[in-house]
Amino acid sequence: MAPGTGFMLVVVVLALVMAILPGRTTWQVLHAWQFRNPEANEPSNAAHAVRRLSLLFGAVLLGTLWFQLQDGDLGFGSAGSKLRDTVDAAVSDLDQDSHTRFTRLTEPAGSGSYEGRVSQAVRQAAPRSLSVEIESTGDESYTITAEGTSDAYCLRVRETELEPVTDYGEAVAERVARVTLSASATDQAC
Numbered sequence: 001m002a003p004g005t006g007f008m009l010v011v012v013v014l015a016l017v018m019a020i021l022p023g024r025t026t027w028q029v030l031h032a033w034q035f036r037n038p039e040a041n042e043p044s045n046a047a048h049a050v051r052r053l054s055l056l057f058g059a060v061l062l063g064t065l066w067f068q069l070q071d072g073d074l075g076f077g078s079a080g081s082k083l084r085d086t087v088d089a090a091v092s093d094l095d096q097d098s099h100t101r102f103t104r105l106t107e108p109a110g111s112g113s114y115e116g117r118v119s120q121a122v123r124q125a126a127p128r129s130l131s132v133e134i135e136s137t138g139d140e141s142y143t144i145t146a147e148g149t150s151d152a153y154c155l156r157v158r159e160t161e162l163e164p165v166t167d168y169g170e171a172v173a174e175r176v177a178r179v180t181l182s183a184s185a186t187d188q189a190c
Contacts, residue, residue, distance in 0.1 A: 008066045015059035023048025079148035082130045087144055087153045087185045089125035094118065094157060094183035114157045118142050118183075122155075137190040144185075154190035157183050 018026060027048070032038035043051075094117065115136050122144060126132045131147035137154075144153045160182065 008062060012059050012063045012066060015055045015062065019052050019055035019059060023052055079130060079146055080151045082127060083132070083144070083146040083149055083151050083153070086122060086126045086130060086132060086146075087155060090118070090121040090144075091155065091183045091185050093121040093125065094155075114140055114159075115142070118155060118157060141190040143189045145189075151187075152189040154186045154188055155183060156185075156190075 023045075024042070027042060028038070032042070035041040094114075115134075119134050122132055122134055126146075133145045133147075135143045135145075137143055140157045142155045142157075144155055145151070
């Protein structure tokens with residue numbers, strides 16, 4: 001949740017409750033105490049209706065803003081800056097990835113395809129308003145582009161073994177290693 005959005009949600013809920021409650025009741029609770037003769041100063045039915053509509057409109061507007069904040073995309077900024085932020089977040093996510101890799105003995109070490117992991121990291125980091133395309137260019141390099149911008153980024157993934165490879169022999173024919181990923185991005189296509 002983005003900072004300050006919890007308070008915004010409380011305000012939205014409070015405005016909706018105030019819009020739902022009868023106008024006379026809320027006026028008597030919140031404002032009548034200010035007047036010596038409350039009945040003579042009570043607003044008309046039209047004033048109560050306008051207040052309720054204003055609260056409802058404000059709640060819908062703030063609710064929409066709150067929802068947009070949850071997505072992390074307010075629609076501000078260019079597609080190029082959104083793409084750069086997306087690539088940076090994906091690189092950060094991939095840098096924290098460590099997992100166990102199983103490969104066949106006939107495959108060279110480091111031959112695991114990370115296209116799925118890259119795609120997941122980029123798509124999770126991208127705001128909904130950004131249509132991101134990921135193209136594998138081989139050798140664990142991926143060109144990241146987005147609709148609405150001519151910018152392109154080259155994201156490269158490398159793996160480093162944390163533990164020595166365990167060879168289970170010919171019967172199992174698998175090699176097991178604990179690896180960590182490291183990623184980097186450059187401001188050009190691969």
